[in-house]
Amino acid sequence: MVKLAAMLRDLALPPRCPGCGEIVAAAHRFCAPCWSSLRFIGPPWCAACNRPFEHDRGEGARCASCLADPPAHAGVRAAIAYGPVARTVALRLKYARRTAYAETAARLMVRHLPAHVDVLIPVPLHRWRLWRRGYNQASLIADELSRLSSVAVDRTTLERHRATAPLRGHSRRARAQAVRAAFRTCGDGVRDRHVVLVDDVYTSGATTDACTAALLRAKARSVTILAWTRVLDDDQPA
Numbered sequence: 001m002v003k004l005a006a007m008l009r010d011l012a013l014p015p016r017c018p019g020c021g022e023i024v025a026a027a028h029r030f031c032a033p034c035w036s037s038l039r040f041i042g043p044p045w046c047a048a049c050n051r052p053f054e055h056d057r058g059e060g061a062r063c064a065s066c067l068a069d070p071p072a073h074a075g076v077r078a079a080i081a082y083g084p085v086a087r088t089v090a091l092r093l094k095y096a097r098r099t100a101y102a103e104t105a106a107r108l109m110v111r112h113l114p115a116h117v118d119v120l121i122p123v124p125l126h127r128w129r130l131w132r133r134g135y136n137q138a139s140l141i142a143d144e145l146s147r148l149s150s151v152a153v154d155r156t157t158l159e160r161h162r163a164t165a166p167l168r169g170h171s172r173r174a175r176a177q178a179v180r181a182a183f184r185t186c187g188d189g190v191r192d193r194h195v196v197l198v199d200d201v202y203t204s205g206a207t208t209d210a211c212t213a214a215l216l217r218a219k220a221r222s223v224t225i226l227a228w229t230r231v232l233d234d235d236q237p238a
């Protein structure tokens, strides 16, 4: 029913830019000013965490923080560097029930799927938050990625069994501590499999680090993070 209502609405209304609402030629297209403001993330980047480098440092080069503390994940892929337009899409997807934004995001994320991927796992919400919001934005993105790539989505293996207070404004250390014990896995669904963990916004990595640890304990072969947008430098999401 929801899909049908969306289709009828799309027939009646012209497609609009996901960034600013200007009328555009086709659904999920950005207008020229919004499109040119997007900073796409790509190489040269750190071989371990995919943080972009200003200059090419050569094959396999790692950033200082990955050299000091090698990550457990197999990379952090994100479509767009965090900025006003990426933020608008993320906020509308998260709070305004504008689920079409999941497709907008997935279309720009799909090229970042690693060569080997067996399953997509959205970062889960605690069931109370899921109940309040009615949907999990990461799960909506995972569904659209699945449709575009034919990789299956697993929504049952990884569970957020403890609610954590919003992490915004906390130190990196406090965030990590708060989410460390929030996730667990059940069943054998990820054993020996290459997992892509799907999220909307990648900030400090505390949440995805906790998910990655839980999935690796469940014997996943690798865990790569894939997000719509990633906070680089010191800008913080509002």
Ligand SMILES: [Zn+2]
Pocket (backbone or CB within 6 Å): 017, 018, 019, 020, 021, 022, 030, 031, 032, 033, 034, 035
């Ligand atoms: Zn626009």
Ligand SMILES: [Zn+2]
Pocket (backbone or CB within 6 Å): 046, 047, 048, 049, 050, 051, 062, 063, 064, 065, 066, 067
């Ligand atoms: Zn790195």
